[in-house]
Amino acid sequence: MAEALARISQVQDWGMIQIRADLERAGDAIAGAAGLAVPGRGRVTSDGSRKLGWMSPDELLLVLPLSEVAGTLAALRDALSTEHALVLDVSDMRAVFRIHGARARQVLMKLCPTDLSSMPEDGLRRTRAAQVACGIWREPEGYVLIGFRSVADYLRNLLTTAAAPGTQLDPR
Incomplete structure (x- = not known):
């Protein structure tokens, strides 16, 4: 698997x-x-x-x-x-997700229209994941994404789907 x-x-x-x-x-x-x-x-x-x-x-x-x-x-x-x-x-208005692992950035790149590769270690980006407003910053093992709690289930599903096995981006 x-x-x-x-x-x-x-x-x-x-x-x-x-x-x-x-x-x-x-x-x-x-x-x-x-x-x-x-x-x-x-x-x-x-x-x-x-x-x-x-x-x-x-x-x-x-x-x-x-x-x-x-x-x-x-x-x-x-x-x-x-x-x-x-x-x-x-x-109580926010939902917070950690995206950790060697390909955490790749997961977010599928969802967010921002250049995470140029984000400094202490950087914070306001962007969106699909059509949902969010903020993202780095952690040692990956990233943190904060969004509105009203769309927490949607964000969780977006992130889980983008991280699913076999969904890596084409390296070309």
């Missing part, structure tokens, strides 16, 4: 906080409360258990252990109390 191109697994224990603010003006306050440097355009900063991803010129996504969301949410709201900002727990 042929082996799948990658292992697909859904992550259940991550929390996510959306931060919308003037990043130039509020960057130091965000960094202090989040415990991570504000990343550059299309980048992710990380300390292992937390990741802070650049989503747009005025938006960041903080990914952290679910158990730390409430405390971090309060710290961010306090740090940004004098700024025009939005800090929102979006953990």
Whole structure:
């Protein structure tokens, strides 16, 4: 029996906080409360258990252990109390998948119209998987894909089908 191109697994224990603010003006306050440097355009900063991803010129996504969301949410709201900002727990709105294995990139290349081969190790891409909006970043063993929870089953099926044995891309 042929082996799948990658292992697909859904992550259940991550929390996510959306931060919308003037990043130039509020960057130091965000960094202090989040415990991570504000990343550059299309980048992710990380300390292992937390990741802070650049989503747009005025938006960041903080990914952290679910158990730390409430405390971090309060710290961010306090740090940004004098700024025009939005800090929102979006953990229940998102679905997270890991795509791991030697051909993880090939699985995503079938679904996403973005050049993952040029994405740096600390890169983050907002793109789509088929017709579904998503964000993608690298991990040591592959990639992480975040999408809306309302389409989690669809995303899981897309990823599983793209990773199925015998579906590798023609190397030509």
